[in-house]
Amino acid sequence: MEQQNKEAVKFESSPPTGIQVVLREFKKDKLAMFSFIGITLLIIALLIAAMILNQEEVLKIKLLERYTEPGVNGYILGADEAGRDMFGQLIIGAKNSILIAISITVIAGIAGIALGIIMGYYGGFIDNLFMRIIDFFMTLPTLMIIIVVVTIIPKYGVIELILIITIFQWMGTARLVRSKALSEGRRDYVSASKTMGTSDFSIMFKGILPNLSSILIVDLTLSFAGNVGIETGLSFLGFGLPPSTPSLGTLVNYARNPLVLSEKWWVWLPASLLILILMLGINYVGQALRRAADAKQRLG
């Protein structure tokens, strides 16, 4: 009895925060839960497989095995024009693509969140200045400019690619966080904290930020999917990762040769389908999270 009372009191004193509500809702959506578990297991399996795999062995050129068909000579998914095992390349490529997308999401996320909260909390000149900058970035033909920048950088590698894409990807998060922080900053608890003399930093990152957690998890999931798309797209066009570092995009890039596209489907199709599965899975989870975070669409 006492135990129950205690629990009731505890429940009343701390209502479930944003992220708990989202998770509770999310658990009710069977298909979303299924795709979440599926996509997480897939990503973990790919990362572990890439660790075990002998990269040098996979990327060794064996001209005799040129365009080996799938299933022949122990090549599960065949070989490319240089006789490299496609299955191994697929795993390494997927690992690279996923890690790059995660890095971009994390860096752009942190930058966007920090900037957005500062803009929304302080308002005034800082807010105006950065809103102008964001508006400018939003109207840029981003893809073209990334391509131009990529060709300029002299020493070009994975880290440079991550940074270049990040420069053009923080605006969405910043804008979203800013608008939420703006309305959150007018709430009573913020005024109360101010009167008690809490520092601005604490109010922003310990007071306001946790209340934005539910929309942030949605935003970051969807931008993760978007970043997989951007990296693979750039690599596909030949402006992403260098060919020596396989990514899902560079594997699909082989399809730009009409002969490979029409006859050697095993070189490009598995990577395309893997991109497709990743995009569908991550986006589905993101949309389900969005439904869960939106009070109007709750399942109950």
Place this chain on the structure above:
Amino acid sequence: MWKTILRRVLMMIPQMFVLSLFIFILAKQMPGDPFTGLITPETDPSRIEELRIQAGFYDPWYVQYYHWITNALQGDFGQSYTYKIAVSTLIGERGLNTFWLSLLSAILVYLIAIPLGMLAGRYQESFLDKSIILYSFISYAIPTFVLSLIFLFIFGYRLMWFPTSGTVDVGLEPGTTAYYWNKIYHLLLPAITYAILGTTSIIQYLRSEIIDSKTQDYVKTARSKGIPMRKVYTRHIFRNSLLPIAAFLGFTITGLLGGAIFIETIFGFPGMGNLFVSSVMSRDYSVITALVMLFGFLTLLGSLLSDIIMSIVDPRIRID
């Protein structure tokens, strides 16, 4: 109304100015210069130097920028180094191809999206609705280049229903009906791919608009007058929900431009996106800068167009 439009147009000027400065400085940083491509064992190095001086290669960047921007404002973007013709002529030629492709795609987008959105909203929560939602989710999530490649592989190479590249078959007399049909035939597969990718937002918007309309008073009035539900849908609700869809035209244009780089490269379609990729490869920076400026301008124009249509259709929304 006109005042706000004018203000928006005027606001585009500083934006375009910053973009032009930005892209000009970027283009100048590109490794090599257009003349490195001309060097052969027989070229005299002093001849290359002469060309460089003639093109203003050693002037300070702001002088070069001034020359470039004043010429650009008069429609002269210089000479393409790879194609040896004026950039404006080249882009005009390629732009026309992209224009026809975009036009056909935009028509297809609306042809696909409007019936699907209407049906989904009308038979809400039915199996049909769920399939349409699934379709719009997939078309939202799938990357442009993956869908294009799969379509090109299936319909172009395997089933051979469509040509796999180019704009028209060789050997056809320009101006004849067969020639124009052949052109449309070449446009069809890329346009369908484009259209499938572009339908998501319109379907979702139309669906929720129709679901909202169902409970409106005017629907009840129409029903109580004895108009059959079928007619209420096709006349009353349809007309009311259709207008806001017009505002998506601007976004559709912007979306088409973004996809042009992928679709045109994959389908071997000689439009502006394809031109951009090949110009970057060959460091043809007068073409690159012109294309980025043009795409930046069209993107701005697209969002302006959407805002204007939106404020005409729905006077409650005022642009500022």
